[in-house]
Amino acid sequence: MSDLLHQLRAAAWDARLNFAPTEEQELLTGLEEVLVMVNELKKELDTTGETPLFFPPLPLGRMEEDRPGKSLPREVALANAPDAGYTCFHVPRIVVE
Amino acid sequence: MKRFEPVIGLEVHVELLTETKLFCRCATAFGALPNEQVCEICLGLPGHRPLLNKKAVEYAIRAALALNCEIAEQIDFDRKNYFYCDLPKGYQISQFFNPTGTNGYVDMVVNGTARRIRIRQIHMEEDVGKLVHQGEIMGSATSRVDFNRAGIPLVEIVTQPDLRSAEEARIFLQKLRTILLYAGVSDCKMEEGSMRCDANVSLRPVGSGMLGNKTELKNMNSFRSVQRGIEHEIERQEEILEEGGHVIPETRHFDENRGLTRAMRSKFQAADYRCFPDPNIIPVIPDKDWVARIRESLPEMPDSRTARLTGLGLPPYDVEIITSDRELADFYDAACASYREAKTLSNWIMGEFVRLLNAGGMKVSESRVTPGQLAALLALVDNGVISGKSAKEVFEEMFATGKDAEAVITEKGLTQISDSGELEKIANKVIAANPAVVADFKNGKTKAIGFLVGQVMKETRGQANPQVVNKILAEKLNNC
Amino acid sequence: MTRDNLTVKELFCLYNRGAVTREELKVKVPEILEVIDNRYHAFISRATDFDPGVPPAYPCVAADNICTESLNTTCGSEMLLDYRSPFTASALDKARSSGFFLLGKTNLDEFGIGDCTGRSFFKTTFNPLSQDHLAGSGAAAVVAVGGAVAGFASDARGGLRQSASFCGLTGLKPTYGRVSRRGLIEYASSLDQVGVITAGVDDATFALRCISGPDSKDPASQESPPDQDSTASGFRVAVPEGWDRVSGLSAGVKSVFNKTLSLLAELKVEAAEVPFSYLPLVSITAAIIGATEAFSNLANYDGVRFGKRMSGDHLQDMYVKTRTAFFGRRVKEFLTFGAFVSSGGNYREYFLWAQQNRGAIQRRLMAILKDYDFLLLPTLPFTAPTLAESSGLVNGADVYTALANLAGLPAVTVPAGFDGRLPVGVQLIGRPFAEAALLKAAKLLEEQGGREVVAP
Numbered sequence A: 001m002s003d004l005l006h007q008l009r010a011a012a013w014d015a016r017l018n019f020a021p022t023e024e025q026e027l028l029t030g031l032e033e034v035l036v037m038v039n040e041l042k043k044e045l046d047t048t049g050e051t052p053l054f055f056p057p058l059p060l061g062r063m064e065e066d067r068p069g070k071s072l073p074r075e076v077a078l079a080n081a082p083d084a085g086y087t088c089f090h091v092p093r094i095v096v097e
Numbered sequence B: 001m002k003r004f005e006p007v008i009g010l011e012v013h014v015e016l017l018t019e020t021k022l023f024c025r026c027a028t029a030f031g032a033l034p035n036e037q038v039c040e041i042c043l044g045l046p047g048h049r050p051l052l053n054k055k056a057v058e059y060a061i062r063a064a065l066a067l068n069c070e071i072a073e074q075i076d077f078d079r080k081n082y083f084y085c086d087l088p089k090g091y092q093i094s095q096f097f098n099p100t101g102t103n104g105y106v107d108m109v110v111n112g113t114a115r116r117i118r119i120r121q122i123h124m125e126e127d128v129g130k131l132v133h134q135g136e137i138m139g140s141a142t143s144r145v146d147f148n149r150a151g152i153p154l155v156e157i158v159t160q161p162d163l164r165s166a167e168e169a170r171i172f173l174q175k176l177r178t179i180l181l182y183a184g185v186s187d188c189k190m191e192e193g194s195m196r197c198d199a200n201v202s203l204r205p206v207g208s209g210m211l212g213n214k215t216e217l218k219n220m221n222s223f224r225s226v227q228r229g230i231e232h233e234i235e236r237q238e239e240i241l242e243e244g245g246h247v248i249p250e251t252r253h254f255d256e257n258r259g260l261t262r263a264m265r266s267k268f269q270a271a272d273y274r275c276f277p278d279p280n281i282i283p284v285i286p287d288k289d290w291v292a293r294i295r296e297s298l299p300e301m302p303d304s305r306t307a308r309l310t311g312l313g314l315p316p317y318d319v320e321i322i323t324s325d326r327e328l329a330d331f332y333d334a335a336c337a338s339y340r341e342a343k344t345l346s347n348w349i350m351g352e353f354v355r356l357l358n359a360g361g362m363k364v365s366e367s368r369v370t371p372g373q374l375a376a377l378l379a380l381v382d383n384g385v386i387s388g389k390s391a392k393e394v395f396e397e398m399f400a401t402g403k404d405a406e407a408v409i410t411e412k413g414l415t416q417i418s419d420s421g422e423l424e425k426i427a428n429k430v431i432a433a434n435p436a437v438v439a440d441f442k443n444g445k446t447k448a449i450g451f452l453v454g455q456v457m458k459e460t461r462g463q464a465n466p467q468v469v470n471k472i473l474a475e476k477l478n479n480c
Numbered sequence C: 001m002t003r004d005n006l007t008v009k010e011l012f013c014l015y016n017r018g019a020v021t022r023e024e025l026k027v028k029v030p031e032i033l034e035v036i037d038n039r040y041h042a043f044i045s046r047a048t049d050f051d052p053g054v055p056p057a058y059p060c061v062a063a064d065n066i067c068t069e070s071l072n073t074t075c076g077s078e079m080l081l082d083y084r085s086p087f088t089a090s091a092l093d094k095a096r097s098s099g100f101f102l103l104g105k106t107n108l109d110e111f112g113i114g115d116c117t118g119r120s121f122f123k124t125t126f127n128p129l130s131q132d133h134l135a136g137s138g139a140a141a142v143v144a145v146g147g148a149v150a151g152f153a154s155d156a157r158g159g160l161r162q163s164a165s166f167c168g169l170t171g172l173k174p175t176y177g178r179v180s181r182r183g184l185i186e187y188a189s190s191l192d193q194v195g196v197i198t199a200g201v202d203d204a205t206f207a208l209r210c211i212s213g214p215d216s217k218d219p220a221s222q223e224s225p226p227d228q229d230s231t232a233s234g235f236r237v238a239v240p241e242g243w244d245r246v247s248g249l250s251a252g253v254k255s256v257f258n259k260t261l262s263l264l265a266e267l268k269v270e271a272a273e274v275p276f277s278y279l280p281l282v283s284i285t286a287a288i289i290g291a292t293e294a295f296s297n298l299a300n301y302d303g304v305r306f307g308k309r310m311s312g313d314h315l316q317d318m319y320v321k322t323r324t325a326f327f328g329r330r331v332k333e334f335l336t337f338g339a340f341v342s343s344g345g346n347y348r349e350y351f352l353w354a355q356q357n358r359g360a361i362q363r364r365l366m367a368i369l370k371d372y373d374f375l376l377l378p379t380l381p382f383t384a385p386t387l388a389e390s391s392g393l394v395n396g397a398d399v400y401t402a403l404a405n406l407a408g409l410p411a412v413t414v415p416a417g418f419d420g421r422l423p424v425g426v427q428l429i430g431r432p433f434a435e436a437a438l439l440k441a442a443k444l445l446e447e448q449g450g451r452e453v454v455a456p
């Protein structure tokens, strides 16, 4: 297994996704093309000294006062859950080890 | 001589005492029914936007200042991405790149030696939800999830690996708790989970600067269990190294009942958190004035109080007891402002006051007696108005009712008789009624005076000042 | 003109003037929408009650990734089939209080992730101007046929402007922070912004005024600064060099853009080419950032609190089965790409590199905008695609539009001509919070360019 395929599978797992073999192959090909392009771009344009910008600059962030507000009624909170009881969300068993 | 020395660092999570969550205004109050304190934000519903709690930021800065940290110039947040059912959004909002506080320290004394433990950082993060199981976590076919706790603000305090024994780790944790209680940012209850401690433990050859493989130790739910857990882990690693083996870097759980640590191996590979700045949280700049105000509002910290109380001449034991609880120390200081006998005051506070508090399961703040009232009572004892013995009875009544000492004394008729004219009459009566005892005294049995004092006290129903009675009797016996 | 041929927009116009009764409106509007939907596949859900209340009322639609309490919000995904949000997006609340009446929720690329083809789990929207081609979004198709005055939608890498351009419409992406994003189910938080698609600049100006401003529930939303006084005739326009060397640029788009440049020259508007070396970085940079944020933003689709669930042997198995079953392939590829470029081993190489690119691009754009009022670019290198024209991970449709998203700048596309039967848009990018000036300039282009914009 190529290193790239290995990384791709790790990424898919980290996104909790699974690809059929043909889908995986197509994605791998697409990814290879993108990475070739990135390498070309890096040769043409060097931005390694640039300060990264993680979101557009905004003048100020705001904070809220610590005063309790309204929570959702529990039946509303649970209404969209695919599996829930009267009080809690239900999840399948948790496997460790 | 041991060949290896332990190198221990702690990661301590502490719940902040805010009324609402870190990024929403759901209440944090303990004891609600499951999923009653949740909203679109803390459930991570599509389209939600986090709303940063100012008080949480203030408390984090407060804690950082109390731990002598440098405060970040900008408060920002990052996402730590992983999937787990107690984590609503699929990421936890934390401060990965730019913690609120860095480079702090905690000073402490271990077996008479001063130790400074460096604090690497203190940062805010969201708590996760709670899994409710019927029976064992691994056994149940389904788990139920309650998100009331999800989003409650925590600070994580990370030490440098400066601790050298399990005992030191326990003492550090207790000191940390005292400091945070002083700062008023958390109630630090390990049993209730508002303070949680993980330990990174490794061993290295004595004198070596290298670090060995470390294990991360979890599930220690009390100060005692922190010390025991680390002790067991050190022993386990020692045995491995003595036999020439290698310590596997892993996460281990302390099993309190069996007194051993167990590896928690996940079937899944270690998570790659991909931390990056949360694009939905615009950074805030804590302005200098605000930080200065927070700093000024901090009470005097335990170390400074310890030095001051020691300076008053209190023995180390008293200082430790009184400073271990900020409210108790405040009570002491307030009483001390109007009553100067430092040791007498500490005896009363550590003795009667704490005894009555404990008996009633009360906190200092719940006491009806004020420091000023205690100081006034002790002054009355010093001035001979009442005896030390009846003062205890008076104090009990004051504690129960919140009344002033004078009022209680008057009500109970406990005023001590120090008037020598009154006492002389009684003394004459007692001497006249006990010629045999007087004769014994004259024959050199000086202890016989004790009986006569007792008789005077009996006549006055205990209200006579014994010192005055003693003096009067001695004068009379020597002169007749 | 008989009333039978009236559009929804025209019916509401008459209603506002008292010339159409509420009862007539309540009967006719749903009939017309039904026809639009059958013809172009534009809606995911339509309102059930068409009583617009007291006039004036302005009919609008919203892309189905904007939360509404009254209608489901699916993001065009099977994952959110039947999902009803417990709250309504702040922008739509504001719009409603200004008189906008929501007719329905429109089709979009699943979660807005795609190459602006308007393909969701449910349907593919066709272009009213040419049924062989795609509309890019349901909102654009509805507005194009007079089904609504405004289509509120999101613009992360340019999707809103692209679909407006495909359908010969005005598309406005406001400054990052101008409009509350609360209730927008965005895939890329740092790029996305709620904007509006309208038939012309005036409608866009009106709609923007109705939805902008600070929202206590979105701390990124800002008080709009007072509009700078700018006379539309006195502006200077910068054209980033290299715009015509973009791969995939069609001859038709190039020629319309050149015509726009000559038109500006006629109007004595100074338009100069300025040095700008970063165009080749735009698509890949926006893709890396968008995919990483999507990977994180869409991690809440885990089958626990909402959305669909596929049963699994255990918790982690349930996650994989659920996400694999209910996300579309394009979304899955994008999320995996996001996980790949931000992994521990690749973080610096790709994710951080992209953020450095964004820093370089934003600073360069701000420097240009010191000397010039606007940047002028084509909206896309090509016109509306056909269904057969699919594309890979990075297809370059956003080479011009994503510039504005990366830097958080306001941008507007207006139709400038045709390539065959298909409209071609040009795009103006302005200074932060200078939407007033931007829209004035766009209005000038619309009026002048309008002479050319007559469908063959």
Ligand SMILES: [Zn+2]
Binding pocket: A071, B021, B024, B025, B026, B037, B038, B039, B040, B041, B042, B043, B151
């Ligand atoms: Zn909440």
